[in-house]
Amino acid sequence: MxxxxxxxxxxxxxxxxxxxxxxxxxxxxxxxxxxxxSPSFRRQQGKTQIFPGHESDFFRNRLTHSLEVAQISESIAHMLNAQDKFLSENPIDPRICFTSAHLHxxxxxxxxxxxxxxxxxxxxxxxxxxxxxxxxxxxxxxxxxxxxxxxxxxxxxxxxxxxxxxxxxxxxKxxxxxxxxxxxxxxxxxxxxxxxxxxxxxxxxxxxxxxxxxxxKFKTIECQIMDVADDIAYSTYDIEDTFKAGFLTPSKILTFDQTVIEEVAIEVGRRINDDNFSASNVTEVFLDLFSQFVLPAEDLSPGSEDIEVERVLAALTYQQDLDAIAQDGNLRTSFTSYLVGRFISGVEVEIDEELPQLSTISIRPEILREIEVLKNFTYLATIRSSRVAVSEFRGKGIVSEIFAALDGKKGRLLLPQDYQELFDASTEESVRKRTLCDFVAGMTDRYAIEFWSRLYSDSGETIFKPL
Incomplete structure (x- = not known):
């Protein structure tokens, strides 16, 4: 069939x-x-996710992030195939979701x-x-x-x-x-x-x-699954990295600058179509997630099969100190695992009988709210923090200055041979600009810094290392 x-x-x-x-x-x-x-896939290991790769081997880069998104995508596909009657007879191919996530x-x-x-x-x-x-x-x-x-x-x-x-x-997408x-x-x-x-x-x-x-609009069911998996990974693994880096702890989150919390509330309200979503709702989401993870002893049911024993024991040990979620490695990774499992379980599908390949993937409203709060809070509290902003500002300047050098008089001579040939093959300005853009976009963070140094820094010059 x-x-x-x-x-x-x-x-x-x-x-x-x-x-x-x-x-x-x-x-x-x-x-x-x-x-x-492919080289493009491998080069993701040298591209920043949140924190620069040279800061610690613990932090995610674009490659490890993509691997995690791929695992979540595949899990969602298997879950929907098992739960939905139409998909049990016409299953999503998990390999397409897996590949899409590696590419995204x-x-x-x-x-x-x-x-x-x-x-x-x-x-x-x-x-x-x-x-x-x-x-x-x-x-x-x-x-x-x-x-x-x-x-x-x-x-x-x-x-x-x-x-x-x-x-x-x-x-x-x-x-x-x-x-x-x-x-x-x-x-x-x-x-x-x-x-x-x-x-x-x-x-x-x-x-x-x-x-x-x-x-x-055209958006396949596999693309939607990848997109949801990306949001789940972003909202969970990125906050784990901020915990490890010491940028955030649960107590810092619950007492964070109210101006930032209000910004988060506005953005989350826009994304979930709820004009009444407020700063207090943001705090409630975090309180609920932390409290549901750190289970009080009286809430445990003997013999319950759906509770991670290791997580519960760790949570009980630290139930008086929420910051242990950030500071203790076992508890921190257990919290991340708890969030990922919780968010995957919130994914649903609505089959389009006329065009099943464009069926709609969605997330239950209460779970979507949690994902959006974590995702937007991490962005505003960490990615826009002064320590990260300095690094990112420098990166933007490096990219702009490399492009300007390549686009200047005789800038084509700075290109590798294959890109020079592509550049020379066209007389159209837009095509030539796109060739320069392709070259710069393909750089890793480290290569971009090295290339920039060879152009502008006293210590970066060498004629022996190829471009």
């Missing part, structure tokens, strides 16, 4: 390949293999969102820059896995990883084109690049044959 979630055209690729003799491996498993063996951040430039803002400002009049749009560009063009046959032009022959259309659909010229717009625009409209149209045609998307 055919799985109603998937079309025959889902497994097709935009560049035809020889018939696959590996009957033991599905096209989606082959996609996964191509992703994890490879388009991020060095220094996170500050690097993204810097590149977008440099490209504002030439199509902009955005991490998700760059992800699609990397896998369909920049990666050096496949080339178009019988094409010699350096710009036109690139075909990236040549993934299946269904896998490509799973990373298309924002179904809108980014304008070519946004000179008056100061915000990074979510979407895909103007130059990638053709491949996006092909993805939609393959995944949803015959559907007119002029009046509805």
């Amino acid at each position: 055919k799985n109603k979630l998937y079309q025959d055209s889902d497994e097709s690729r935009y560049i035809t390949e020889d018939s696959d003799t590996e009957t033991w491996r599905s096209p989606y498993r082959k996609d996964y293999a191509r992703v994890i063996h 951040d490879i388009g991020h430039p060095p220094f996170g969102h500050n690097g993204e803002q810097a590149l977008d400002e440099c490209m504002r009049e030439h199509g902009g820059f955005e991490g998700n749009a760059q992800t699609l560009r990397i896998v369909t063009q920049l990666e050096k896995k496949r080339y178009k046959p019988s094409v010699s032009n350096a710009l036109d022959k690139r075909a990236g990883l040549n993934l299946t259309y269904r896998t490509l659909g799973s990373i298309l 924002y179904d809108q084109v980014i304008e070519q010229n946004r000179s008056d717009d100061t915000k990074v625009r979510k979407g895909y690049y103007h130059c990638d409209r053709e491949i996006v149209a092909d993805i939609k045609k393959a995944v949803c044959p015959g559907v007119d998307f002029s009046s509805r």
